[in-house]
Amino acid sequence: xxxxxxFKPETRYGCPAADHILVNRYYVTGYSYYFRxxxxxxxxxxxxxxxxxDVRRLNNFRPDFRVPKRFRADLSDYRHSGFDRGHLVASExxxxxxIQNSETFLLSNMSxxxxxxxxxxxxxxxxxxxxxxxxxxxxxxxxxTGPIFDFxxxxxxxxxxxxxxxxxxxxxxxxxxxxxxxxxxxxKMWAFExxxxxxxxxxxxxxxxxAYVEQRAGILLWDKLTGSEIEKEKNSVRKMW
Numbered sequence: 001x002x003x004x005x006x007f008k009p010e011t012r013y014g015c016p017a018a019d020h021i022l023v024n025r026y027y028v029t030g031y032s033y034y035f036r037x038x039x040x041x042x043x044x045x046x047x048x049x050x051x052x053x054d055v056r057r058l059n060n061f062r063p064d065f066r067v068p069k070r071f072r073a074d075l076s077d078y079r080h081s082g083f084d085r086g087h088l089v090a091s092e093x094x095x096x097x098x099i100q101n102s103e104t105f106l107l108s109n110m111s112x113x114x115x116x117x118x119x120x121x122x123x124x125x126x127x128x129x130x131x132x133x134x135x136x137x138x139x140x141x142x143x144x145t146g147p148i149f150d151f152x153x154x155x156x157x158x159x160x161x162x163x164x165x166x167x168x169x170x171x172x173x174x175x176x177x178x179x180x181x182x183x184x185x186x187x188k189m190w191a192f193e194x195x196x197x198x199x200x201x202x203x204x205x206x207x208x209x210x211a212y213v214e215q216r217a218g219i220l221l222w223d224k225l226t227g228s229e230i231e232k233e234k235n236s237v238r239k240m241w
């Protein structure tokens with residue numbers, strides 16, 4: 001089955017397992033039926049190589065009807081919850097054509113985020129990723145983003161499914177892992193984990209290893225890559241610029 005998704009350029013270096021792989025025009029999502037939200041979202045960040053020019057943010061939030069009703073999130077789940085519909089693939093990363101931006105507003109690309117986190121530190125990290133990609137020595141930047149659930153602390157819940165009363169758990173943390181192709185032919189990796197809360201400090205304070213995120217999120221990242229050099233990269237913590 002995984003071979004089907006290998007035709008998508010986003011999955012060139014791997015496609016982690018999930019209950020439901022949602023293939024969009026410009027990114028791929030691995031959806032979790034258990035959590036009623038994405039387990040991960042995989043994209044190629046390429047905002048400085050636009051072929052059509054920027055389009056406005058559409059804000060057309062909507063359910064993803066490819067997900068069976070009993071497992072999908074609805075707009076009513078977020079209403080009056082106190083949590084934002086937090087993008088995994090950022091709207092600003094997908095601004096070449098209208099349909100590209102529109103796809104980022106599917107609820108399958110959303111996780112509950114506190115407003116302070118979503119609108120401040122998370123947004124700052126998204127901007128930093130675009131800044132990295134714009135460096136002259138970077139050819140292409142692959143990014144995988146997703147939620148983390150820390151079951152050692154109480155899990156907050158939002159919403160209510162009309163069919164069976166199942167609610168949506170709020171992630172305790174979020175991760176973002178980057179893989180960049182650089183002109184030297186090397187592959188460079190960065191990883192971040194942030195608490196879903198009002199955050200202080202520099203982005204550098206939240207750098208972790210890719211291997212650490214794999215353990216925390218329970219997924220294997222960049223699984224098409226093997227060898228000692230890749231393992232070294234997965235266990236490294238480096239500056240982004």
